[in-house]
Amino acid sequence: MTASLKSITAWLRSRKVELGLGVRVTVAAMGALVIALALGLKLPLWAVLTSIIVTQMSVGRSLKATRDYLVGTVGGALYGAAIAILIPHNGEGALLAVLVLAVAPLAFMAAINPSLNVATVTAIIVLLLPLMNHGTPLASAIDRVLEVTVGALTGLAVSFLVLPSRAHSQVRLMAARVLELMASALTELLSGLTRGRDADALHKLQDGIGAALVGLNTTGAEAERERNARLSSGPYTGPVLRTTLRLRHDLVMIGRASVVPLPVELQQRLAAPLARVTDAIVGYLRASAAALRGGMLPPAILPVQSALQAYAAEVAALRSEGLTRGLAGDVAERFFALGFSLEQMRQNLKDLERCVAVWADASVVQARKIEEEEVE
Template sequence: MIAFIKRSGAWLISRKVELGLGLRVTVAALSALAIALAFGLKLPLWAVLTSLIVTQMSVGRSLKATRDYLIGTVGGAIYGGAVAVLVPHTGESALLAVLVMAVAPLAFIAAINPSLNVATVTAIIVLLLPAMSHSNPLDSAIDRILEVTVGAITGLAVSFLVLPSRAYSQIRLGAARVLELLAAVLNELLSGLTRGRDNDALHALQDGIGTAIAALNALGIEAERERAAKLSSGPDTGPLLRTILRLRHDIVIIGRASVVPLPVELQTRLATPLAAVSSATTEYLKSTAAALRNGRGAPAIWPVQSALEAYASAVATVRSEGLTRGIAGDVVERFYALGFSLEQVRQNLKDLERCVSDWSESAGVAATEPTGGI
């Protein structure tokens, strides 16, 4: 029982970002309903739903959701209300024609700019709700704007005040996750040069990297939005994200170079230095991921450099002894592509070291600043 409680507690701690979002969404929904009832809004439902939509995982994402939802709602309400007021539609055929006039242009605009897709929904509500409830289209448009405004402001305020989660701080966790995945893939690829590899496991890891990088890039956009709004401070996210992406490209090239194991004679001579490169590089990536999570400085990179120098020396010896002669051309090409890729990894790890040092300095500054919220 104690072990179960400990595991449950550790799992909850690992999901503190998600728990924070759950709390914010709950508070936003309750607050929006209370405010809508206090102001006597006709349909408090829309205020509650809007508060749920704009309360996002990070402040930066909430800012964008609020902006898009308000712009789309106001635009859709104004257009839908204008069509409803200016175009008579007393019969069913006329109502269908007016609906086409309201939906078609806004759907076209939403296809060009998906962030405005709520405008179409708003126009339909403003147009059809009065027909069903026998109310005034202008009043319907005004009510819709007020309800959405209450929900949007409430959701945004809750995102700022209740356990606020900055995309800028989430960048550390996302980058650490990608580095750990890169370490696992690199270890599998380099090991496969001398013992073969598990392609199913490798494909699963590669898919995970793609998903993690996409999520990291989205966080980067949100973090820069926060920086622009003076909600976060620290180093530019660009260098860190670009360096991680370059490392990802290096892994892809290594994967192409290691489609099949090296010839037996090369395996015999290079197995030990390759194992050292794999061990040092994967350990460095894992240590760097831990440093990002904890706000520490970058780990020492010299073990990676020493291992790569030893591998380069072993390759030079193999070439001087003529062991690459007589090998198929495509195998030789992959062999030299591997050496080029490992050199690129070394350069990009140096850039990563500099980026992590910058982020560790910003973590020290952030630790002294008040976080706010409740």
Template sequence: MKAQFKRLFGRLYARRAQLALAVRSTVAAASAFAIASALNLRLPLWAVLTSLIVTQGSVGRSLKATRDYMFGTIGGAIYGGAIAVLIQHSGELELLGLLVLTVAPLAFIASLNPSLNAAMVTGVIVLLVPVMSHIDPLASAIDRVGEVSVGAFVGLAVSFIVLPSRAHVQIRSAAGRLLELIAAAFTELLAGLSRGRDNDALHRIQDGIGTALVALNTTGAEAERERAARLSSGADTGPLLRTILRLRHDVVMIGRASVVPLPSELQMRLAAPLAKVSEAIAGYLRGCAQAMRAGTSPPPIWPIHTAVKAYAEQVALVRSEGLTRGMPGDAAERFFALGFSLEGMRQNLIDLERVVAEWADVPRPAKTASRSDHEETPDTAGA
């Protein structure tokens, strides 16, 4: 029984962000209904729905949802109210014409700026509710803005107060997951140098990284929104996002080099140094992922420099023995591209070390390695 309780608690804890969002949404809906009823608003439903719309997974996302929904609502209420008040109508045919006149321009605006989607819905509500409820169109527009304002205020307040979730905290977990995906892809791609790999397999490996990168960029935008509103004092997300994007590009280049396996003789000569490069870089990426989540300093980077240097020296030895002269042009191009890609990845990992140190809760006592500290490392391309 105790073991089952621990497993259940572990599963719930792993979904703590989703549970927190469920709690916030429930509190926001109940609070919006209570306040709307106390204020005798005509349709408390819109206050409740608005509170749910603006209650998002992070404070930064709630800020954006509130801004977009309020702007769209106010714009739609003004336009829909103006159509209903200024153009007299009687009968269903004329009302149909006003509906087209209301929806068409607002739909076009929403297609240009999706953040104003609420304008179209609000315009239709302001136009049709007076017909169904027999109230003044101007009063309908005012009611709509009031109901949405109550819901937006309640939803945003709940996002700040009830189990608040900061995007700056979420980006640590998202970055850690992405670094682990890059580490797994890097290991698998280097293994392809001994057996080759088709394009479908390459796409399968890269797709997960691309999806995670899109999610990370979205969370980064929310984190910067929190910083702009002075709701968070975390590190700048720009260097982190740019460094991880460059690492993703490195993996893409290495993937292209691994489509064709190395000649058997080169495989025997380079298998050991490539295995050490794979182990060092993948281990470092996973260590940085753990450091991002925990807010600690990055792991030592020197094993990467040692492994890449050893690989470069072995490539230089292989070239001096003339083992690369008989390679087909395409295979030789991919072989030397691999060396350049590994050197580029080493440089980007130096940047990653600096970025992870910036996100650490406790500053590193020692000076972070920089590119200039390793300029003496030979070019892994061996060209």
């Protein structure tokens, strides 16, 4: 029982962001319902649904969702009400024609700008709801805007006040996750040069990296939105986003260079240097991920540089001995492309070192400065 409780507790701690979202959505729905009932809104349902929709994983995402939902609602309500008032639609045929006029332009605009998706739904509600409750299109439009406004503002307020989650802090965690996935992929890629590789496992890792990078870029945009609204401070997200993307490109190039194992005579000479390169880079990526999570300074990059220098020296020795002259054209191309790719990764790891240093907590940086001053 104790082990199970510890396991559940550990799992819940690892899902703090998701738990926070669940609490915020619940509070937002309850708050929207209470406010809608207090104001006597005709359909509190729309206020509750809107509050749930705009309460997102981060404050930055909630800001965007609130803006998009309010703009789409107001635009759709105004357009739907105008169509309903200006064009008579007493019969079924006329109603169908008016519905086409209401839906087609807004659907076209939503296809161009997805943030306006709600406008089409709002226009339909404004147009058809009066037929059910015997109201007027104008009253329907006003009610709809009021209901959505209550829900949107309630959801946004809850996002700010109840367990707020900043996109800026999520960038740090997501970037660390990307680095860990890259470390696992690099292990599989470089080991493939001497023993072959598991294509299925590698594809799964590469897909995971791609999905993680998409999420990281989305969260980075939300973090900059928070910064522009002066809701958060800290490093710009651009450098860490660009560096992780370049590291992904390095992995792609290494993957192409390691599609088949090296010739046996090269494996015998390069197995040990490649193993040291793998251990050094993988260890550096994982240590950098841990530093990002903890707000610590970057790990030492010297082991990576030393391992790559030893590998380059062994490659130079192979070339001086003439062991690369008899390689087939495609094999030689992949062999030298591997060296180029590793050198590119070394440069990008230096950029990663700077990024991790920038994202370190101010207290950690200050403590390091004090230590250096004491040593001097």
